[in-house]
Amino acid sequence: MPSLFKIPLTSLDGIGPKKAQLFSKLGAESVGELLMMYPRTYEDMSEPRRIREADSAGPCCVRAVVEHVYPPSRIRKNMTIFKLSVTDGESRMNINFFNQQYMYEKLQNGGEYLFYGYVKKNYSLYEMSAPVVVGVDEENKIRPVYSLTGSLTNNQIVKAVKQALAMLPEHINDPLPQYILDEYGLCTLDFAIRNIHFPKDSEALLKARKRLVFEELLVLQLGMLRIKTVGRKGRAHTMQKGYADEFFSLLPFSPTGAQRRAVSECINDMTNGNAPMNRLLQGDVGSGKTAVAAAVCYTVVKNKYQCAIMAPTEILAAQHYDSLSGIFRNTGIRIELLTGSMRASQKNHIYKRLADGDIDIMIGTHALISDKVEFSSLALVITDEQHRFGVAQRAALVSKGDSPHILVMSATPIPRTLALMIYGDLDLSVLDEMPPGRQKTETLLIDSPKRTRALGFLRKNIREGHQCYIVCPLVEDSDTIDLQSAESYIESLKHTPLSDCRIGLLHGRMKSAEKDSVMDDFSHGRLDILVSTTVIEVGVNVPNATIMLIENAERFGLSQLHQLRGRVGRGSAQSYCILVSDSKSESTIQRLKVMCETNDGFKIADEDLRLRGPGDFFGSRQHGLPELRVANMSDMLSLEQTQRAALRILARDPDLSLPEHRGLYTECLRSQFAHSS
Numbered sequence: 139m140p141s142l143f144k145i146p147l148t149s150l151d152g153i154g155p156k157k158a159q160l161f162s163k164l165g166a167e168s169v170g171e172l173l174m175m176y177p178r179t180y181e182d183m184s185e186p187r188r189i190r191e192a193d194s195a196g197p198c199c200v201r202a203v204v205e206h207v208y209p210p211s212r213i214r215k216n217m218t219i220f221k222l223s224v225t226d227g228e229s230r231m232n233i234n235f236f237n238q239q240y241m242y243e244k245l246q247n248g249g250e251y252l253f254y255g256y257v258k259k260n261y262s263l264y265e266m267s268a269p270v271v272v273g274v275d276e277e278n279k280i281r282p283v284y285s286l287t288g289s290l291t292n293n294q295i296v297k298a299v300k301q302a303l304a305m306l307p308e309h310i311n312d313p314l315p316q317y318i319l320d321e322y323g324l325c326t327l328d329f330a331i332r333n334i335h336f337p338k339d340s341e342a343l344l345k346a347r348k349r350l351v352f353e354e355l356l357v358l359q360l361g362m363l364r365i366k367t368v369g370r371k372g373r374a375h376t377m378q379k380g381y382a383d384e385f386f387s388l389l390p391f392s393p394t395g396a397q398r399r400a401v402s403e404c405i406n407d408m409t410n411g412n413a414p415m416n417r418l419l420q421g422d423v424g425s426g427k428t429a430v431a432a433a434v435c436y437t438v439v440k441n442k443y444q445c446a447i448m449a450p451t452e453i454l455a456a457q458h459y460d461s462l463s464g465i466f467r468n469t470g471i472r473i474e475l476l477t478g479s480m481r482a483s484q485k486n487h488i489y490k491r492l493a494d495g496d497i498d499i500m501i502g503t504h505a506l507i508s509d510k511v512e513f514s515s516l517a518l519v520i521t522d523e524q525h526r527f528g529v530a531q532r533a534a535l536v537s538k539g540d541s542p543h544i545l546v547m548s549a550t551p552i553p554r555t556l557a558l559m560i561y562g563d564l565d566l567s568v569l570d571e572m573p574p575g576r577q578k579t580e581t582l583l584i585d586s587p588k589r590t591r592a593l594g595f596l597r598k599n600i601r602e603g604h605q606c607y608i609v610c611p612l613v614e615d616s617d618t619i620d621l622q623s624a625e626s627y628i629e630s631l632k633h634t635p636l637s638d639c640r641i642g643l644l645h646g647r648m649k650s651a652e653k654d655s656v657m658d659d660f661s662h663g664r665l666d667i668l669v670s671t672t673v674i675e676v677g678v679n680v681p682n683a684t685i686m687l688i689e690n691a692e693r694f695g696l697s698q699l700h701q702l703r704g705r706v707g708r709g710s711a712q713s714y715c716i717l718v719s720d721s722k723s724e725s726t727i728q729r730l731k732v733m734c735e736t737n738d739g740f741k742i743a744d745e746d747l748r749l750r751g752p753g754d755f756f757g758s759r760q761h762g763l764p765e766l767r768v769a770n771m772s773d774m775l776s777l778e779q780t781q782r783a784a785l786r787i788l789a790r791d792p793d794l795s796l797p798e799h800r801g802l803y804t805e806c807l808r809s810q811f812a813h814s815s
Contacts, residue, residue: 421569423704
C-alpha cells in the first residue's frame with residue numbers, strides 16, 4: 139500500500155490538474171492519501187423507520203410506497219417543484235423535489251422506495267423535502283458523504299475512491315502487528331479501508347472505524363512518547379540543593395498541599411542529575427501556579443543559574459514581573475521585563491546585562507526568542523499558557539540554553555488523558571486545591587430582556603466601590619452576524635443605569651501602549667467598567683473586580699467561559715459572572731447551565747471535551763499535533779487503550795526496530811512527527 143502514496147491522483151479517470159488541485163485542498167494529492175480521506179458522515183438507509191417514528195432532530199430513512207406523483211410546476215424563474223404523496227400503510231407523507239426532472243421521470247405510482255432526509259411534522263401532517271431516493275433492493279444502503287470544496291461534488295469523490303480501492307494490492311502490509319490485532323479484536327487494514335468508504339452494513343462500519351481509530355491514536359501516542367524520549371537525552375543542569383522551605387518562608391501566606399507537592403516534584407526533577415526536567419504544571423484559575431513557578435526559579439537562582447519566563451501577552455508578562463518583584467523584594471534576586479513594545483535603547487541595555495549574567499530572572503513575551511537575546515547560564519525555561527505558543531516558539535526559547543529544565547504552565551484545565559496526549563513529552567503536576575478563603579463565584583444565565591436589571595446590579599456594586607468587566611465577542615459591528623461588539627456596546631451604555639460610570643475599552647487590535655494604559659487605569663481604580671473582548675481571558679488580576687457580564691455567551695466554549703470567569707473572584711468580596719444569551723437551542727442552554735452548576739475547571743473541561751471536542755482547548759493547531767482523520771480526542775476509552783498499548787510496545791522495542799513494528803515506524807515517519815522522531 140505505501141506505493142499508492144507515490145501515485146498522483148491525475149492517474150485516475152476523470153481527474154485532471156484542476157480537479158486534482160481541489161482534492162489537494164482536502165488533503166489528498168496521491169491515491170494513497172485519497173484512501174485515507176475518510177467520509178465525514180453517512181446516509182444510512184440500512185434501517186428504515188415508519189413515518190410516524192421519524193425523528194425531526196436529524197436525517198432518517200423512511201420506507202414507503204408512492205401513492206401519487208403530481209406534475210411539476212414553475213414557482214419562479216429557474217425553479218420548478220413537483221410533489222408526491224407516499225404511505226407506509228399506516229401514515230402518509232408529502233415529499234417535495236426542486237429542479238429534479240429526472241426524479242419525476244424515475245418515480246412511479248405504486249413503486250416502493252427508501253427516502254432519506256429530514257422529516258417535518260406539523261400536527262398529523264408529515265413532510266420531507268429533497269430526499270435521497272433509492273430502491274428497496276439497493277445493495278449499498280450506507281452511502282459515504284465526504285467533505286467538499288469548490289466545485290467538487292460528492293459523486294466525483296465516490297467515483298475516484300472506487301477507482302482507488304480497485305488499485306489496492308491483494309495483500310496489504312498492515313502496520314499493526316498481529317498480536318495487537320488479536321488482543322484488541324481489530325479487523326485487518328484491507329477490511330477497514332474498504333468498509334470505511336463503502337460499508338457492507340452497520341456492523342462492518344463499526345469494525346472499520348474501531349480499527350482505524352485505534353491505529354491513528356496509537357501512531358499519535360507512539361510519536362509523542364518518542365519525542366519525550368528524544369527530548370530527554372540532553373545533559374541536565376543539576377541543582378546541588380533545593381530551596382523550597384527557604385522560599386516558602388518568603389510568602390505572606392501558607393502554600394497549599396498541592397503547591398508544596400508540585401514544587402517538590404519540580405525540584406526532584408532538577409536535582410536527580412539525570413535528564414532535564416520536562417514538566418507540565420496544570421491548575422485551575424487561581425490555584426497558585428505563579429507561586430510554584432517562583433519557588434522553582436528561587437532554587438535555580440540560588441544554584442547560580444538564570445531563568446526565563448515567557449508569557450503570551452504583554453499584560454500577562456507585566457503581571458508576572460510585578461508578582462515576582464513583590465515576592466523577591468529584599469532577596470537580591472535581579473528580575474527584568476522584556477517586551478516587543480519597549481524602546482530599542484531599553485532592549486539593548488537588557489540584552490547586555492542578560493549576556494553578562496547581571497539578570498537572574500528574565501520575564502517577557504515572544505521578544506525573548508529574538509536573535510539578540512543571549513543568556514550567560516540559562517538553566518530553566520517557563521512558558522505560561524503553553525497552548526498559546528507553538529512548538530517552534532518553545533523550542534526557540536529552549537535553544538537559548540544548553541538543555542535547560544522546562545516547566546510549562548497552563549490554567550486551561552484539560553482532562554488528564556488528553557493532557558498526556560497533547561503534552562506527551564512532559565510529566566504532569568496538577569494543582570487540585572484552591573487557596574483557603576476564596577469564595578465561589580456565583581454564575582447566572584439570563585436573556586436580553588433581563589439585561590437592564592443586570593446592569594442595575596452592576597451599578598449597585600460600583601457604588602459599593604467595586605469594578606466590573608463586560609465581555610463582547612467582537613471588536614466592532616459586523617454586517618454578517620448579529621453579535622455584540624465592544625465598540626458599539628460602550629455607546630449603548632450611555633442610555634443605561636451605567637451612563638455616568640467611568641468606562642474603558644480593551645481589545646486585541648489596540649497598540650500595546652494603549653492596552654497597557656487602559657489596564658493600568660482599571661488596575662488602579664481609575665475606571666469602573668472595562669468593556670473588552672477575550673483579550674482579558676488570560677492572566678488579568680484585579681482583585682477589586684467582582685462582576686463579569688458576558689454577552690452572546692453561547693459563542694464561547696465552556697473552558698473559555700471558565701477562563702473569563704476567573705478574572706473575578708480574586709479578592710475577598712463575593713463575585714458574580716452573568717452570562718447573557720438569547721439562544722433557543724436546548725443543547726446550548728444545557729451547556730451554559732453547566733457553568734452555573736460548578737466552578738470546578740476540570741469538570742467543565744470534561745464536559746467541554748464531550749460536547750465540543752478538543753478544539754476549544756487548542757483553538758488553532760499550535761499544539762503541533764497532526765490533524766486526526768477519523769479519531770476523536772473525546773474518545774477517552776480509545777485514548778486510554780492506545781496509551782497503554784504504546785507504552786508496552788516502546789518498553790519492548792524503544793526504536794520500533796523489530797520486524798513486527800516496522801509498519802508502525804513507517805506510519806510515525808509519515809505523520810507530522812517525522813521532524814521530531
